[in-house]
Amino acid sequence: MNTPPADGANYAGYHHGLSLLNGWLPLTLQILAAVLLVAAIGWRTRRWRLLWLPVAVVVGVAAAFAAMAYVAADGLATDPAPTSLWIWTGVAAGAVAVLVLGWRSARWWRRGVSVLAVPLTLVCVGLVLNQWVGYFPTVQEAWGAVTAGPLPDEVPEAQLTAMQGVPRSTGAVVGVTIPDTASDFVHREEYVYLPPAYFTSTDHRSLPVVMMIAGEFNTPADWIRIGNAVPITDQYARAHNGVAPILVFVDAGGTFNNDTECVDGPRGNAADHLTGDVRPYLVSRFGASADPAKWGIVGWSMGGTCAVDLAVMHPDLFSTFTDIAGDLGPTVGTKDQTIAKLYGGNAAAWAHFDPMTVLAGHAPYPDTAGWFDDSSGGGGRPGARGQRPAGQRPAHPGWGGPAGGGADSGLGGHYGAGAGGGGNQTAEADQLCAAATKDGIQCSVHLQPGGHTWQFASGAFADALPWMAGRLQGTPQPAAAAPPSSS
Structure with a gap:
């Protein structure tokens, strides 16, 4: 059992440390991997240079293209990965080929270098992949996730009763095992955040509940470890006498790479x-x-798609949703790929879960509201935010460069999904919001600079939380300030 933290414990230092997204560490590892691989290749014999080295190059190129094809065929990403991911994939495969093909002709020290080059190039593949999605911002967070250490502010469920009536300045996180009685869905441990007011209130029904859904590759703890959701909500609670939503961090996949949509x-x-x-x-x-x-839903990436879908399908269960960089509907590639892989070839099931189809055939929604948050396509103005009505083009399509701003921004992935980036997620948010508005749903589309990373999701959640919490608590907040000036 984990020892509960003292009242007031926070995330100080947890989201700080040695960066895996930028700075000296990723660059140093990539340079070291390149140097080792060059040393492993060497000049060697004429036969090595004219036969086996070209074969190793062909292996690397083939591996890079095979990885690209696999991702495209399986619908693993709705937006293109950075070119550096395929380059390092090819380099890693080439390093394996150099090790195997050059083993007999290499001296003992070159064999050792060849062995070291393989895992280091694979680490570089992981680094670029991580930079694409911003999954582990620091070494400390990666280590905590890999070793499955306790979450910050986590307390044993058995101690909740003893904690009642004791004032707290922060909330508490508890792991729960939710029965799968209705679904038979095999899932992992899920988590519940209880705000400070939960421990002093005698009527918990007064507190709203927000379901938190992560992206395609996920664990139920991702919104806590990476998305910064708990300190953001604690901060909101401090400004509202301890009152904030109960958050439930759900498992929508069952396993890390099971994209259920x-x-x-x-x-x-x-x-x-x-x-x-x-x-x-x-x-x-x-x-x-x-x-x-x-009840509300907040979703990021795949979870954003889920948030819209669940809200429009079940207005009897949820009244409010926040879609952060979601798609037009559940997808794992093209429509044919989606029907085949996600619904076992059942086109009727596709239509049943398609939000645009649901909206087209649904009666007006009297009490539903939504918030869409997407990338503006740049990061040159840290902190800039914008809102526009559905159907209008972005007011500021040129907010900075493609990589996203700020020291913790991820470097790749879906940065172009918004205005000026060549993607379509902002246009899809417009389309969903326009269709929802016709059905009586109050909605707005918001833009902020940054890439398709967890850091983008964290900032979007912080922006949307006052609006969502206020609406669920019956004290509506303004959706957003006016867009910033372009001057």
Whole structure:
């Protein structure tokens, strides 16, 4: 059992440390890998230079293209990966080929260098992949996730009763095992954040609940470890006398790389789990309200798609959603790929879970509201934010360069999904918001600079939380300030 932290414990130092996204460490490892590989190759014999070295190059190039094809065929990413990912994939495969093909002709020291070059080039592949999605900002966070250490502010569920009536300046995180009675969906441990007011309130039904859904490759703790959701919510609570939403960090995949898109199908009944298992459990175990007016959903990337889909399909369960860089609908590639892989070839199931189709056939929604947050396509103005009505083009398409701003910004992935970047997620948010508006849903599309990374998601959540919490608590907040001046 984990020892609960003292009241007031926070994330100081947890989101700081040796950066894996930029700075000297990634660059140093890449330079070292390149030097080792060059040393492993060497000049050697004429036969090596004219036969085996070209073969190793061909192996590397083939591996890079094979990886690109695999990602495209399986629908693993809706936006292009950085070119450096394929380069390092090819380099790593080439390093393996150099090791195997050149073993007999190499001296003992070159064999040792060849052996060292393989894992180091693979590390560089991982570094670029991590820079693309911003999954592990620091070495400390990566180590905490790999070793499955306790989450900051995590307390044993058994101690919740003893904590009642004791004032706290921060909330608490508790791991829960939610029965899969309604879904038969095999899932991992999930987590619940309880705000300070939970421990002093006698009526927990007064607190809203927000379901937090992560991206395609995920663990239920990602919004906590990487997305900074708990300190953001603690900060909101401090400004509101300890009152903030209960957050439930759900498992929408069951495993790290199972992209369910929160639908029911061959990959598992994820939708049934979220609506039929998680929601009733929060009501029964933590005394949360069953009123849909008290329930919202926040999703990032794949989770953003889930947030819209669940809200428009189940207005009797959820009243408010925040879609952070989601897609037009559940997708794992083209429509044909999606029907085949996500729904086992059932086109009717595709239509059943497609939000645009649901909106087109649904009666007006009297009490639903949504917030879409997407990249403006640049990061030259840290902190800049904008809002525009659905259907209008972005007011500031040229906010800086493509990599995203700030010291913690990720470097690749979906940065171009917004205005000026050549992608389509902002246009899709416009399309969804326009269709939702026609059905009576109050919605707005927001833009901020940055890449398709967890750091972008964290900033978007911080922006949307006051609006969402206020709406769920019955004290609506303005959606956003006016867009910044372009001067």
